[in-house]
Amino acid sequence: MNKHWYFWLIFIIVIFLIAGIIFWQYNLISKSINESSDLFKTELPEKKKKFVVIALGDSLTQAARLSNELYGDNPEYSYATGEKIESFAKRLEQNGNEVEVYNLSVSGATTTSLIKDQLPRAEVYNPDYVLMTIGGNDAMKRADIDTLKENLRTIFSAFPESQILIGNIPNLREFREAPYPSCDTPLVETELDIDSLMELYIFVFNQAISSVAQEFDNVKVVDLFNNLDRTNVSEADCLHFSISGEEKAAELFYAKK
Secondary structure (H helix, E strand, O other), X not given: OHHHHHHHHHHHHHHHHHHXXXXXXXXXXXXXXXXXXXXXHHHOOOOXXXXXXXXXXXXXXXXXXXXOOOOOXXXXXXXXXXXXXXXXXXXXXXXXXXXXXXXXXOOOOOHHHHHHHHHHHHHHHOOOEEEEEOOHHHHHOOOOHHHXXXXXXXXXXXXXXXEEEEEOOOOHHHHOOOOOHHHHOOOOOOXXXXXXXXXXXXXXXXXXXXXXHOOOOOEEEEOOOOOOOHHHEOXXXXXXXXXXXXXXXXXXXXXXX
């Protein structure tokens, strides 16, 4: 009886020893596999992405009349593609991404001229992102609201595979409150006073931009109207963006992508 009990005790001890050795070996092998896997992962470089960015629209996209010293077109400061500010394209280049940019905007452009002059050039690039400010000159020229809507639909429909970001028309009444002499001069681009322009066109056109954008899954509206103020307007004409305005617009566009 005692011998039988002793045999089973030895047997149980041996089983526990074998199980312990197997468990220990399993942990060593598992740790080695995990370390090898981690090493392999760290050695693989992060895959870089390539983006094509198209900028369309008017003088705001061209960064025109930034200051008294930078009065003409200054696309190098454009919120969309400028290399002299932290533009939308510059922000995309973070993490080593490759960005190909084409700024096709034209100062003075309307939705009608954009379709005629800019759209045929833009479609061939198959862009990942299409950025634009458009509609301000339509408002200045008192364009028909239905024409504006149909033009926007034509523009948006041209890029079914792209992410489209369109900025609405800035708050010109707020801009004209800046402490610059140019803010006291009449708007030469239109015969309307600022209050009439705001009530009859800018409010209405911004509503149109938002409503048409909602018809497309790939279109987002960047709210420049409520997020840019008198500190972002150019001293040159109290109408266009200053450099800080272009930088702020770039921030807003990038946050919306």
